[in-house]
Amino acid sequence: xxxxxxxxxxxxxxxxxxxxxxxxxxxxxxIHTKVLDxxxxxxxxxxxxxxxKGDLMNFDAVxxxxxxxxxxxxxxxxxxxxxxxxxxxxxxxxxxxxxxxxIIQNKAKQKLFYVDNNIPTADFQRFAYKSEIExxxxxxxxxFPFIWKATQFGYDGQGVKVVRKLEDLNGLPAGECITEEMIxxxxxxxVIVARxxxxxxxxxxxxEMEFHPEANQVEYVICPARIDAKIAEKAQEIxxxxxxxxxxxxxxxxxxxxxxxxxxxxxxVAPRPHNSGHYSIEASYTxxxxxxxxxxxxxxxxxxxxKVAGIMVNLVGAEGHTGNVVYENIERILSxxxxxxHIYGKKQTxxxxxxxxxxxxxxxxKEARRIAEQVxxxxxxxxx
Amino acid sequence: xxxxxxxxxxxxxxxxxxxxxxxxxxxxxxIHTKVLDxxxxxxxxxxxxxxxKGDLMNFDAVxxxxxxxxxxxxxxxxxxxxxxxxxxxxxxxxxxxxxxxxIIQNKAKQKLFYVDNNIPTADFQRFAYKSEIExxxxxxxxxFPFIWKATQFGYDGQGVKVVRKLEDLNGLPAGECITEEMIxxxxxxxVIVARxxxxxxxxxxxxEMEFHPEANQVEYVICPARIDAKIAEKAQEIxxxxxxxxxxxxxxxxxxxxxxxxxxxxxxVAPRPHNSGHYSIEASYTxxxxxxxxxxxxxxxxxxxxKVAGIMVNLVGAEGHTGNVVYENIERILSxxxxxxHIYGKKQTxxxxxxxxxxxxxxxxKEARRIAEQVxxxxxxxxx
Numbered sequence: 001x002x003x004x005x006x007x008x009x010x011x012x013x014x015x016x017x018x019x020x021x022x023x024x025x026x027x028x029x030x031i032h033t034k035v036l037d038x039x040x041x042x043x044x045x046x047x048x049x050x051x052x053k054g055d056l057m058n059f060d061a062v063x064x065x066x067x068x069x070x071x072x073x074x075x076x077x078x079x080x081x082x083x084x085x086x087x088x089x090x091x092x093x094x095x096x097x098x099x100x101x102x103i104i105q106n107k108a109k110q111k112l113f114y115v116d117n118n119i120p121t122a123d124f125q126r127f128a129y130k131s132e133i134e135x136x137x138x139x140x141x142x143x144f145p146f147i148w149k150a151t152q153f154g155y156d157g158q159g160v161k162v163v164r165k166l167e168d169l170n171g172l173p174a175g176e177c178i179t180e181e182m183i184x185x186x187x188x189x190x191v192i193v194a195r196x197x198x199x200x201x202x203x204x205x206x207x208e209m210e211f212h213p214e215a216n217q218v219e220y221v222i223c224p225a226r227i228d229a230k231i232a233e234k235a236q237e238i239x240x241x242x243x244x245x246x247x248x249x250x251x252x253x254x255x256x257x258x259x260x261x262x263x264x265x266x267x268x269v270a271p272r273p274h275n276s277g278h279y280s281i282e283a284s285y286t287x288x289x290x291x292x293x294x295x296x297x298x299x300x301x302x303x304x305x306x307k308v309a310g311i312m313v314n315l316v317g318a319e320g321h322t323g324n325v326v327y328e329n330i331e332r333i334l335s336x337x338x339x340x341x342h343i344y345g346k347k348q349t350x351x352x353x354x355x356x357x358x359x360x361x362x363x364x365x366k367e368a369r370r371i372a373e374q375v376x377x378x379x380x381x382x383x384x
Numbered sequence: 385x386x387x388x389x390x391x392x393x394x395x396x397x398x399x400x401x402x403x404x405x406x407x408x409x410x411x412x413x414x415i416h417t418k419v420l421d422x423x424x425x426x427x428x429x430x431x432x433x434x435x436x437k438g439d440l441m442n443f444d445a446v447x448x449x450x451x452x453x454x455x456x457x458x459x460x461x462x463x464x465x466x467x468x469x470x471x472x473x474x475x476x477x478x479x480x481x482x483x484x485x486x487i488i489q490n491k492a493k494q495k496l497f498y499v500d501n502n503i504p505t506a507d508f509q510r511f512a513y514k515s516e517i518e519x520x521x522x523x524x525x526x527x528f529p530f531i532w533k534a535t536q537f538g539y540d541g542q543g544v545k546v547v548r549k550l551e552d553l554n555g556l557p558a559g560e561c562i563t564e565e566m567i568x569x570x571x572x573x574x575v576i577v578a579r580x581x582x583x584x585x586x587x588x589x590x591x592e593m594e595f596h597p598e599a600n601q602v603e604y605v606i607c608p609a610r611i612d613a614k615i616a617e618k619a620q621e622i623x624x625x626x627x628x629x630x631x632x633x634x635x636x637x638x639x640x641x642x643x644x645x646x647x648x649x650x651x652x653v654a655p656r657p658h659n660s661g662h663y664s665i666e667a668s669y670t671x672x673x674x675x676x677x678x679x680x681x682x683x684x685x686x687x688x689x690x691k692v693a694g695i696m697v698n699l700v701g702a703e704g705h706t707g708n709v710v711y712e713n714i715e716r717i718l719s720x721x722x723x724x725x726h727i728y729g730k731k732q733t734x735x736x737x738x739x740x741x742x743x744x745x746x747x748x749x750k751e752a753r754r755i756a757e758q759v760x761x762x763x764x765x766x767x768x
Contacts (some may be wrong), residue, residue: 004711006731024408027431030727030740047411047431285722285745300719307691307745327388335684338669343414347390356414361669361691 003297009034010297011069013056015042017344017354018273019075021281023047025290031297036065043345044075059083066092073250073296075272077105078153095197095249095296096271103246104271108151108178114266117245119238121266122257123181126151130174137166147180148172183265185257188218189225190276191239193252194291197298202291203240204284204304206232207276220372221312223279226365227258235264242266250295251288253277275314275357282340282359283310308338309365311372315341315356315381317349323383325349327356333375338362341379355381387681393418394681395453397440399426401728401738402657403459405665407431409674415681420449427729428459443467450476457634457680459656461489462537479581479633479680480655487630488655492535492562498650501629503622505650506641507565510535514558521550531564532556567649569641572602573609574660575623577636578675581682586675587624588668588688590616591660604756605696607663610749611642619648626650634679635672637661659698659741666724666743667694692722693749695756699725699740699765701733707767709733711740717759722746725763739765 002008010026012019015037023044026033035048038055045051054061056076062083066072071093072084084098096104103113114121125142127133136142150159150173162182163169188209195201208225209218225232239254246252246269253274255267277288286294286302294301317325324347333339338361346355358375362368386392394410396403399421407428410417419432422439429435438445440460446467450456455477456468468482480488487497498505509526511517520526534543534557546566547553572593579585592609593602609616623638630636630653637658639651661672670678670686678685701709709732717723727740742759746752 002710004714004727006708020411024411027404027408027729028724028726030729046433049430286724290724294718299715302718302723303721307747324390326386330388331683334678334686337687339686340412340670340674342412343388345411345414363691 015044279310399428
């Protein structure tokens with residue numbers, strides 16, 4: 001297949017912001033793209049060649065897009081897998097493959113996969129209904145605190161809750177879920193692994209999520225992680241091991257905990273470009289979006305090393321602000337060295353909504369960290 | 385004016401490849417864009433918010449676009465200046481300003497401007513008609529060889545010719561032209577200067593055009609130029625001096641000759657993103673396209689320094705090939721370290737047509753130069 005010919009068509013399921021950033025890279029390679037998304041206002045709409053409106057969980061919508069393209073990929077895991085499987089059976093290149101998506105789409109299956117393949121992960125239990133959790137607590141099989149997670153369709157912090165007492169379960173969905181041991185981690189880390197259709201594999205450097213000391217929210221994604229080289233090596237080895245077992249094609253973002261006693265536990269994975277790799281646009285020789293394209297088109301993978309240190313700050317809607325968005329002080333952060341804002345173009349803000357991100361690059365990671373804090377303290381996503 | 389609000393609209397005259405690369409940056413800042421271009425197949429069409437088809441030299445087409453936007457810029461100099469002037473008179477922000485464009489659009493005016501402002505440039509003569517050149521040669525006022533340039537509407541090597549004998553004038557347009565002393569230069573250099581609406585100014589590093597030893601064609605644009613620091617300083621000073629005199633807003637790409645006796649002569653300028661700045665996408669803290677946007681929106685200018693050394697190779701159609709384009713061996717160059725192809729998406733190739741460019745970045749400029757040569761010798765733009 002000649003990917004650089006006008007006959008080649010790439011399909012993308014999902015037209016969100018990740019898809020939009022992926023599409024910038026298809027432009028660089030002049031690849032014709034067809035995007036499926038349920039929203040008329042999908043961010044990808046402006047950057048793709050053809051846009052189709054349709055539900056990503058609908059068999060027919062997904063199947064029909066698949067019949068129009070030569071390679072099909074995703075920018076979100078929640079898509080109709082039966083349609084993907086049928087397309088694969090009919091010979092379409094679906095990357096990541098349906099088999100990998102089936103494991104990842106359901107968090108209970110993900111956890112069982114880790115156990116079956118000797119991938120270290122936090123202890124967990126699986127429940128068909130939330131009510132079974134209460135029984136388990138009552139008979140002593142489950143102790144507070146623990147993490148509750150819906151097995152499917154969680155996104156951006158939805159579908160995850162710290163449960164410290166029975167009442168914390170109120171209001172959570174009744175369906176299938178898992179509970180996980182709460183890890184008192186030293187660091188939260190992530191490694192992105194790229195794997196091409198023919199099996200070439202490369203890992204990006206380990207990144208570190210730095211948390212706000214009080215709010216317990218990720219404030220900065222820092223590359224490279226400021227950790228011991230041996231820990232970094234171990235994290236990369238585990239990510240590679242997982243990549244080889246799950247046999248994804250494209251990117252696999254592996255989120256991990258470094259425990260107080262320096263074990264590495266896999267938290268969860270995403271088989272696509274990921275928030276923890278946004279820094280790569282400015283910092284890496286090959287950014288994660290270009291790398292995903294290279295991997296699914298079975299082109300040689302690019303250099304995953306960094307040109308400079310990179311730190312990413314998410315731009316989320318400020319508390320107390322709902323309505324037409326204003327990026328207060330964006331001009332001021334533009335005057336800081338090595339600062340690039342990425343505004344996602346959502347017209348309405350609400351508390352904690354992801355509205356964009358800012359990357360800070362610098363030769364000196366300490367200087368980057370200093371500027372990142374300035375950025376964080378300067379720009380505010382508020383309403384008019 | 386709040387540029388980051390949904391009310392703000394940016395107009396761009398011209399929808400070519402430069403415009404498309406400019407539009408990627410407007411996406412990052414979520415700026416609403418309206419593009420005017422005569423071609424239904426304008427590359428920018430896929431990346432702008434609204435596309436208008438119309439002749440850039442037509443008063444009404446340009447004026448009407450201007451009435452729909454808050455700031456108007458260009459990606460090509462050949463636009464209707466009377467319309468721009470009227471828009472400016474009516475209060476529109478036109479960047480670069482019409483006054484600067486009037487000087488630049490006509491090469492005779494450009495040269496006179498250099499002379500009037502003590503900007504060193506090659507000696508020249510101005511002719512209302514080509515036939516006057518023959519008279520001048522006959523009476524000894526003009527000696528071979530010299531450079532002939534049409535004063536207007538030259539592009540991509542068109543409108544320029546080395547004249548070594550009378551017959552070389554055959555077939556050239558009959559209208560207004562200049563002749564220039566042919567400079568036996570040691571190096572061809574370029575400096576991009578960014579100047580914001582409120583007058584903040586920054587220069588990019590000096591780049592060097594390396595020529596093919598036999599074909600006398602630019603093969604590589606190299607940043608930083610491998611020249612003496614004092615020459616680089618002189619080149620930047622002259623570019624800055626010119627920028628301050630011409631009072632452009634946005635970028636000014638200044639092409640210069642370094643003579644055998646180390647004088648710097650300005651060759652010509654372009655008041656917009658430029659081929660000599662394409663390396664900046666991968667190599668610079670702030671690429672030239674983002675910088676142009678910052679400048680015309682009067683945002684703080686970004687860091688013009690490089691993260692790594694960068695070399696650009698133009699991808700032009702191979703001789704003997706006309707028709708549906710094929711990028712032979714593109715997969716092979718993708719396996720080389722730090723190599724990024726930019727394919728412009730033109731479906732048809734013909735000899736010497738600009739079809740894309742490739743950037744090579746590396747910490748070590750010698751290694752980048754070695755890989756650039758490999759790229760040049762590997763990829764071929766041919767027809768099916």
